Amino acid sequence: MARRAETIELAVLGLLHEGPMHGYELRKRLNLMLGWGRVLSYGSLYPTLKKMLRGALIEEATTTLTPVSRRPRIVYQVTDAGTAEFERLMSEVGPTAWEDDNFGIRFAFFGRTDMEIRLRVLEGRRTRLQERLDRIQSQLSMTEQEVDRYSAELQRHGVESAEREVQWLSDLINAERSQQANPPAQPQN
Amino acid sequence: MARRAETIELAVLGLLHEGPMHGYELRKRLNLMLGWGRVLSYGSLYPTLKKMLRGALIEEATTTLTPVSRRPRIVYQVTDAGTAEFERLMSEVGPTAWEDDNFGIRFAFFGRTDMEIRLRVLEGRRTRLQERLDRIQSQLSMTEQEVDRYSAELQRHGVESAEREVQWLSDLINAERSQQANPPAQPQN
DNA sequence: GTTAGCATGTAAGGAGTTACATGATTTT
């Protein structure tokens, strides 16, 4: 079950929607998007691109710019099949959509999904975080053993972060809902 | 270069300091500690324990409790070599100490390290986060391309979270420093 | 002219998850 590979594919498809790009540039953009952890290595990206080529999700673009004597670089663009796959992945609702790694990418491309999907993913993510909080809280009340100062501070900070994240999600959900109630006359932004 | 394996070993050594424990229980505690992402699987924990046994960092405890007819479970305790290894790992100052995964564990066991080490790890972590922020900010100013609403919101939220984390670290660093200036008459907690 | 960054890849190896396998004990 490809956990990160799928994420990368989704991100590549989404980024290429902005326009053709070559691998090196994709890597930089990708690292910015999912960069909240480790960086993506060439050994991970290029094979993925090759695989996507084979699957006809992307294709090499005919280099329209700077016709001759240019540095050899392979520019990719998405195919129709790739666009379809992007839409399929984006409308998948389920655990994979709100896992830590995946959620960020989904969110970044929310602009290209239905509000119904957006709401379900946001709510799924919120539930996931809430579960985590509950688990910690129940564990804390269960163990009456005194924890040391630093462990306690780490727990406290962790809970606080998670709660803030939940609040952020709630605000976003409310925003979507009120938009649902009053659809804007003209599409904004 | 074992990135997570070392983390697990450190956590196991630290936890067993509280007293002997068996694998199943260790796993639960571990998942709570580093649980801010994926959970630790048996296929990961048990081989690690075996490896630590071979390395004589831990040993099977003679089951003192409930002498007979008890469910077969292997209780581990740390050896002197294990304690030494724990101290060695904890006093290692360098990138491995403030990586995302590692930092939490180090912090949880800060109570068993010198303040000098604590300060260096906290500062290292803060610098790492600050670098991340700078990279994002410079990228944002470079690309004058208009980003869509959701991508922008994600960026904003990410920056906010990182800034809050930096503030948290700064507070902790200040607390350590003022404690350095006024050492408490009696050890608290 | 030399360093730094652009650009594309491959091979080997490690780390860890998934899935499988097994059985005891407690709870319902």
Added chain:
DNA sequence: AAAATCATGTAACTCCTTACATGCTAAC
């Protein structure tokens, strides 16, 4: 009696990182 959870493991497989290999181009 069945279901849930405790408890320990192994093997295969996947994914990804690390390290290596190559060469171009811009800047200093």
